[in-house]
Amino acid sequence: MFLNCHTYYSLRYGTLKISDLLELGQQKGAIAMALTDVNSTSASLEFVRLSSEYNVKPILGVDFRIGAKQQFVMLAENNEGFKNINEYLSKFLHDREGSENLKIPSKAKQLPHTFVIYPFAFFEGETLSENEFIGVKLEDINRLKFSPWKNRPEKLVVLHTVTFQNKKGFNTHRLLRAIDNNTLLSKLPISEQASENDIFISEEKLKKSFEEFPQLIENTENLLKRCNIQFDFSKEKTCNQKSYTANEELDFRLLKKLAYAGIPYRYKRPGARVMARIEKELGIIREKGFVSYFLINWKILKYARSKGYFYVGRGSGANSIVAYLLRITDVDPVELDLYFERFINLYRKNPPDFDIDFSWQDRDDITDFIFEKFKNTALIAVYNTFKFRASVRELGKVFGLPKEEIDKLSSQDCDFKKLDKLSQLVIVYSKYIQGFPNYLGIHAGGILISEKPIHYYVSTFIPPKGYATTQFDMVIAEDIGLYKFDILSQRGLGKIKDAVEIVKYNHPEKKPLDIHDIKRFKKDEKIKTLLRSAQAIGCFYVESPAMRMLMKKLHVDDYLGLVAASSVIRPGVAKSGMMREYVMRHRFPEKRKEAHPVLLDIMPETYGVMVYQEDVIKVAHHFGGLDLSEADMLRRGMSGKFRSREEFQKVKDRFFNNCKTSGKNEAFTADVWRQIESFAGYAFAKGHSASYAVESYQSLFLKAYFPLEYMVATLNNGGGFYSVELYVHEARMHGGNILQPCINRSFGETVIYGKDIYIGFGFLQSFETKITEKIISERTKNGVFESLDDFLERVSIGMEQVTILIKINAFRFTGRNKRELLWEAYMKINKVSFEENVYTLFKPKKIDYKTPSLPHTALEDAFDEMELLGFPLCSPFELLANASENKLRATQLPQFTGKTVTIEAYLVTTKQTRTSRGEYMYFGNFVDREGYFVDTVHFPPVANQYRFRGKGIYSIIGKVIDEFDCITIEVIKMERLAIIQDPRYSPAPLPPEGGTVTDNRRTTLENRRKSAAL
Template sequence: MFLNCHTYYSLRYGTLKIRDLLSLGQQNRAIFMALTDINSTSACLEFIRIASEYNVKPVIGVDFRNDAKQHFIMLAENNEGFQNINEYLSAFLHQRQGTKNAEIPSKAKQLPSTFVIYPFASFEGETLAENEFIGVRMDDINRLKFSPWKDKQSKLVILQTVTFQNKKGFNTHRLLRAIDNNTLLSKLPTSEQASENDVFISEEKLKKAFEEFPQLIKNTENLLNRCYISFNFSKETTCNQKSYTTSEDLDFRLLKKLAYAGIHYRYKRPGERVMLRMEKELGIIKEKGFVSYFLINWKILKYARSKGYFYVGRGSGANSIIAYLLRITDVDPVELDLYFERFINLYRKNPPDFDIDFSWQDRNDITDFIFNTFKNTALIAVYNTFKFKASVRELGKVFGLPKEEIDRLSTQDCNFKTLDKLSQLVIVYSQYIQGFPNYLGIHAGGILISEKPIHYYTATFMPPKGYATTQFDMVIAEDIGLYKFDILSQRGLGKIKDAVEIVKQNHPEKKPIDIHDIKRFKEDERIKDLLRNAKAIGCFYVESPAMRMLLRKLQVDDYLGLVAASSVIRPGVAKSGMMREYILRYRFPEKRKEAHPVLLEIMPETYGVMVYQEDVIKVAHHFGGLDLGEADMLRRGMSGKFRSREEFQKVKDQFFNNCKNSGKAEAFTTEVWRQIESFAGYAFAKGHSASYAVESYQSLFLKAYFPLEYMVATLNNGGGFYSVELYVHEARMHGANILQPCVNKGYGATIIDGKDIYIGFDFLQSLESKLIDRIITERNKNGAFESLDNFLERVSIGMEQVTILIKINAFRFTGRNKRELLWEAYMKINKVSFEENVYTLFKQKKIDYKTPSLPHTALEGAFDEMELLGFPLCSPFELLSVASENKVRATHLPNFTGKTVTIEGYLVTTKRTKTTNGQQMYFGTFVDRNGDFVDTVHFPPVANQYRFRGKGIYSITGKVIEEFDCINIEVIKMERLAIIQDPRYSSATVLKNSDGKDKTVTDNRRKTVKHMP
C-alpha cells in the first residue's frame, strides 16, 4: 500500500535510515513497500538485500522531482524496468544546466516494464497510458469526490508518501530543507518542504480512509503485486566483466602464456618453488573465475608502460606470483615468503585487490583509457555524510545564530544546560543528523568494469571529472558481486619520475639512472645510512615525524626491516601496544623468548607479534581454529566495512568457542582477540608494505645521490608530508643556493642550475598563471629582458602583478633595489598598453622619470617573501626582535638525558591525539638554528596551558627523554618568541653596522611586537 517511501538518501529531504523504514513496515504489518527516493537509487540494492529480514516484499523506483516539486513516481515492474528507470534518471543527472541537473519534465517518457504514478493534486492531463496511474493522497479525497476522475477509478491508486516517522522527523526534514536552500528556517517556503502528513501509518488506517473508494485499494494492491525484482547477493560469482578476450577458455590460455613469458624477465632461471607456486595460483585463479580480473589489470598496465608512466601495484594482489610475472606488481612473493592464502584461496568469494598507484599527472589518461577500452564502466561513489562540527555550522546559520555563537558551539566549548533554547536545538539536531548522507562524492580510485550495463544496478551521475559515477558505494557494489579496480593517484611517483628527468638535465655527463634496479638499491650503503639515521625527508612513506622516530628506534637498514616498519607504524599495531613490543624484540633478541610459543611458531619472522594482515589470518586459522573461509571473512571484517554486520560477530563467536574447546586460557584468548580487533581498518598486508618499501627505496636512492634534484622534484609535485618551506630548508641543508623567482631565468615550476635553485613562479600567491605563460613565451621568443623598462614594453601587465614580481625580487638582475623599481613601475605602468604588444618599425621615444634614492633592507625582503611565498628565504631566527643567546642545539640533547633544558625551535608541524582517557595531547616537530629536528611531547596539562600559536620560533623548556636511542623533549613550558616589527610599515630608520650590514633602529614611541604569521 506504500508506493512512495523515502530514506535519507533523498538527500537533504528524507530522514529515515533504510532499516528504520523497513522496521516501520514490519511493525505495521506492511506486505509491500516501494522505495522511491528522490532522483536517487542509492538505497535500492540494500533495501532489496535486507527486506526479507523484515518480512517485506521490496518494490523499487524513483521519485522524479525538480527541487521539492514532485512530477511523477516510476516503479520498476522487474529488473529490466529498473534498468530503464536508471538509464532515464541518469540522462537528467548527466546533463547540467548551470549549477543544476537538467529539468525533469511534467510528463514521463514511456519505458518498458515500468509504472508511472502522477500526483492527483498537480496532474493536468486527461488521458493516461496503460502503465500510468494517478496517485491520490488522503487529503485529496474530498477533491476526488468532485473530480471527473471519480468515474475513472481504474487508473487511480493510493499515494501515501513516507518521508519521516514522527514530529521530530518532520522538524529534521525542515532543517535539512533549510540547509539545502541555504535559508533561515523561518524563511523556508512551504513549497520546499513535505506535508506534515508524510508519515508511516498502518494499512488498516489507510484502508479506512479510502473505504469509500475500494477500487483504489484494489488497484494499489494489484500494482504492487505486479512488481517483482531480484538480485543475487550470494557472492558465489562476480558480476565483473567475465571475459577479457572472446571466451573464458581463451582468457586462461592467454594468462598462462603471459605468466610463462614473464619468468625470464623476473627470475632468469626459476627454481622448483617458483614453478610450483605459479601452477598452484593459475589453477585457483581459473577455478575462482578471476582470470579476466588479472588480464584487465595487465592490459591497463601494459598501456601505462607504453606511455612511460610510473606505477606501483600493491594491495593483497602483491602476494601473487602471477601478478609479479604479469608486471602488475614489483614484489617477489617467493623472496618475501608472502602468505598465499592472504591473496587468494578456494574460500575467497571476491577477487584479489590490486591498488595501482600512478603519478597524479598520469592518472587521468589511465582513466580515459579504461573508459574508452572497456564497455560497461563507471566510477564508484562515496557518501559524504554530515559531521558534527559541520552540522552545527549549517544549523546555526539556519537558526540565525551569530557567528561567534556558532564558533563556540562547534568547538563544544560550552555547557549544554546553560545554553539558550535555540543553541540547544542546534546541538540536539546536529547530533541527530550526524552520519546522514549529505551529498555524493567520488571514491578515491575505484572503477567498476561490469559484465552487464552499469544501469542494470544503479543510476549514475556526472561529477565535474566527466566520468559516469554510480549512486552507490563500494560496499553495496561488492554485495552484488561488483568488485572495483583501484586506480589511484600518488604524488610520490611524480617526484621520482621528475627527479630522474631533472638529474638527466642537470648532470648530462652521468649515465641514465635505472630507477627500477631495486636489487642494487637494497645493498647500497648510502641508503642504509639514510635509513639508520632517519634522514629521509621527502622520501615516500618514511619522512613523517612518527616514521622518522620509528626508524631511529629500530635502526633499520635493510629491505625486510623497512617492510615491517611500514606496517608497524600503522595505528592498529600501535593501538594494540605491540609496536613497542616489536621494537623490543627487534632490538634485543633475548626479549623474543617472552613471546607466547604458539604465536612465535605462527609468526617467527615478526617474533610472535602481529604486524601484517596475514599474521591475523594465520592466528585466526592456526590459533583460533577458523577455516580459511572464516579467516577470510575476518580479513574483510578488519577493513572496517563489515564491522557492524552479523557475519563478523559469528566469526568472533566461533573464534572464542574454538579456543575454549582446544583448552586455551580464556584470558589469553581475550588478549589475542584484542590484538586482532586493534587492526580493524588499519593493518597492511605484507605485500602492500613491500610495495611501499620498493617506492621508498627508489626515493631514498635519489635522495642519497641527487638530493637537490630530488628536492626540486618534491617541490614541483606538491611536496609531501610537510609544507613547501621544509623542503626548501632541506635543499639548503644539502648545499643549495635558494633563489627567488627571476623573470630571466624562472619558470612556473622550480628549476635547478648546478646548485642554484630558482623558486617557481607558481609558488607566488596571487600571481596569475596567464602572466607566467606570457613572460616565458616572450622571453623564449625575443630573448632575456634587459631592464624593467624593457619588460614593461614587452609584457602586458598591470600594477598589481608587476608589484608582486618586484617585491619578490624577480628584477634583481637590474642591480636596483625594489623601492626604486616600484616607483618606476608606478610612474610608467599607466603609459603602456594592456593589450598584446605589437612590434613596430619605429620605436616611440621613451619618457624618462628621475627616480629618487629609496633605501631598502634585506629584512624588508624577508617580509615580502613571507607575504608572497608564505615563508622567508632567510633563517627565521634572523627575525627575532631580541637576539637569542641560547646555545643549546638538537645535537646536544643526548648529553642532557633526564635533565631539563631550554631550546629554541622553529615550528614545523604538530600532531594532535588523545590519551586513553580522552584528553588532548600533542606531538611537536621543530628545527633548531642548525636546521636539525627537535621532537616534543605535550601531555594534557601542558598542552592546555601552553598552546601552539601558529608558525614561529618557540622557546621550549622540558625534560629530555630517550627511548631506544630516540630523543624527545617532554615539554614543561613553551612560549612563542616575538619577531621584529614589519619594517615596511614601521617608522624604522635604516643605518649601517660597522661591518656594512643593515641595522634597524625603531622609534620607541611606535615600537610594537609582532609575532610570526
C-alpha cells in the same frame, strides 16, 4: 500500500535509515514497500538485500522531483524495468549543470517494464497509457470526490509518501531543506518542504482512510503484486566483465602464456618452488573465475608502460606470483615468503585487491583509456556524510545565529545546560543528523568494469571529473558482486619520475638512471645510512616524524626491516600496544621468549606480534580454529565495512567458542581478540608493505645521490608530509643555493642550475598563471629581459602583478632596489592590464621619470617573502625581536638525557592525538638554529596550558628522554618568541645624504642568507 517511500539517501530531504524504514514497515504491517528515493537509487540494492530480514517484499523505483515538487513516481516491474529507470534518471543527472535543478518534465517517457504514477494534485492531462496511474494522497481524498477522475477509478492508486517517522523527523526534514536551499528556517518556502502528512502510518489505517474508494486499494495492491525485483547477494560469482577476449577458455590460455612469458624477465633460473607456485595460482585463479580480472589489470598496465608511465602495483594482489610475472606488481612473493592464502584461497569469493598507483600527472590518461577500452564502466561514489562540526555550522546559519556563537558551538567549548534554546536545538539536531549522507563524492580511485550495463544496478551522475559515477559506494557494489579496479593517484611517483628527468638535464655527463634497479638499491650503503639515521625528508612513506622515529628505534637498514616498519607504523599496531612490544622484541632477543608459544610459532618472523593483515588470517585460522573463509571474513569485517553485520558477529562468536573448546585461557583469548580488533582494519598486507618499500627505495636512492634534484622534484609535485618551507630548508641543508624567482631564469615550476635553485612563479601567492605563460613565451621567442622598461614593453601586465614580481626581487639583475622599481612601474603603467602589446616598426621614445632615492633593507625582503611565499628565505631566527643567547642545539641533546633543558626551535609540524582517557595531547616537530630536528611530546596538562600559537620560534623547556636511541623532549613549558615589527609599515630613519642604510641586522642577514638553516 506503500508506493512512495524515502530514506535519507533522498539527500537533504529524507530522514530514515534503510533499516529504520524496513523496521517501521514490519511494525506497521507492510507486506510490500516501494523504495522511491528522490532522484536517487543509492539505497536500492541495500534495501533489497535487507528486506528479507524484515519479511517485506522490496519494490524499486524513483521519485522524480524538481526541488521538492513531485513530477511523478516511476516503479520497476522487474530488473529490466529498474535498468530502464536508472538509464532515464541518469540522463537528467548527466545533463545537470552546476547546482541547478534537474530538468525533469511533467510527463514521463514511456519505458518498457515500468509503471508511472502522477500526483493527483498536479496532474493536468486527460489521457493515460496502460502503465500510467494517478496517485491519490490522504489530503487529496476530499478533492477526489468532486473530480472527473472519480469516474475512472481503474487509473487511481493510493500514493502515500513516507519521508519521516514523527514530529522530530519532520523538523529534521525542514532543517535539511533549509540547508539545501541555503536559507533561514523561518524563510523556507512551503513549496520546498514535504507535507506533515508524509509520515509512516499503519497499512490498516491507510486502508481505512480510503475505504470509500475500495478500487484504489485493490489497484494499489495489484500494482505491488506486479512488481518483482531479484538480485543475488550470495557472491558466488562476480558481476565484473566475465571475459577479456570474449572467450573464457581463451582467456585462461592467454593468462597462462603471459605468466610463463614473464619468467625470464623476473627469474634467471626459476626453481621448483617458483614453478609449483605458478601452477597452483593459475589453477585457483581459473577455478574462482578471476582470469579476466588479472587480464584487464595487465592490459591497463601494458598501456601504461607503452606511454612510459611510472606505476606501483600493491594491495593483496602483491602476494601473487602471477601478478609479479604479468608486471602488475614488482614484489617477488617467493623471495618475501608472502602468505598465499592472503592473496587468494578456494573460499575467497571476491577477487584480490590490485591498487595501482600512478603519478598524478598520468592518472587521468589511464582513466580515459579504461573508459575507451572497456564498456559498462563507471567510477564509484562515496557518501560524504554530515559531520558534527560542519552540521553545527550549517544549522547555526539556518537558525540565524551570529558567527561568533556558531564558532563557539562548533568548538564544543560550551556548557549545553547554559545555552539558550536555539543553541541547544543546533546541538541536538547536529548530533541527530550526524552520519546522514550529505552529498555524493568520488572514490579515490575505484572503477567498475561490469559484465552487464552499470544501469542494471544503479543510476549514474557526472561529477566535475567528467566520468559517469555510480550512485552507490564500494560496499554496496561488492555486495552485488561488482569489484573495483583501483586506479590511484600518487605524487610520490611524480617526484621520482620528475627527479630522473631533472638529473638528466642538470647532470648531462652522467649515464641515464635505472630507477627500477631495486636489487642494487637494497645493497647500497648510502641508502642504508639514510635509513639508519632516518634522514628521509621527502622520501615516500618514510619521511613523517613518526616513521623516522620508528626507523631509528628499529635500526632499520634493509629491505625486510623497512617492509615491517611500513606496517608496524599503522594506527592499529600502535593502538593495540604491540608496536612497543615489537620494538622491544626486535632489539632485545631475550624478550621474544615472552611471546605466547602458539603465536610465536605462527609468526616467527615478527616475534609473535601481528604486523601484517596476513597475521590476522593466520591467528584466526591456526589459533582461533576458523576456516580460511571465516578468517578472511574476520579480516574484512575488522575494516569497519561489515562490523555491524550478523555474519561477522557469528564469526566472532565462533572464534571464542573454538578457543574455549580447545582449552585456551579465556583472558589470553580475549587479549588476542583485542589485538586483532584494534589492529586489522589498519594493517597492510605484507605484499602491500613490500610494494610501498620498493617506492621508498627508489626515492631514497635519489635522495642519497641527487638530493637537490630530488628536492626540486618534491617541490614541483606538491611536497609531501611537510610544507614547502621544509623542503626548501632540506635543499639548503644539502648545499643548495635557494633563490627568489627571476624573470630571466625562472619558470612556473622550481628549476635548478648546478646548485642554484630558483623558486618557481607558481609558488607566488596571487600570481596569475597566464602572466607566467606570457613571461616564458616572450623570453623564449625574443631573449632575456634587459630591464624593467624592456619587460614592460614586451609583456602586457597590470600593476598588481608587476608589484608581486618586484617585491619578490624578480628584477634583482637590474641592480636597483625594490622601492625605486615600484615607483618607476607605478609611473609607467596603469593599475589595470594593458591590451596585448602591438609591435610597431619604430619604437616610441621612452619617457624617463626621475626616480627619488628610496631606502630599502634586507629585512623588508624577508617580510615580502613571508607575504608572497609563506616563509622567509633567510633564517627565521634572524627575525627575533630580542637577540637570543641560548646555545643549546639538537645535536647536543643526547648529552642531557634525563635532565631539564631550554632550547629554541622553529615549529615545523604538530600532531594531535588522544590519550586512553580521551584527553588531547600533541607531538611537535621543530628545527634548531643549525637546521636539525627537535622532537617534542606535550602531555594533556602541558598541552592545555602551553598551546601552539602557529608558525614561529618557540622557547621550549622540558626533560630530555632517550627511548631506544630516539631523543625527544617531554615539554614542561613553552612559549612563542616575538619577532620584529614589520619594517615595511614602521617608520625608519632616512639615511644621511649620499649614504646608504647600514645596520648590523642587515649585514648579518645578507652574510647568512646562503648558509642559514631556514
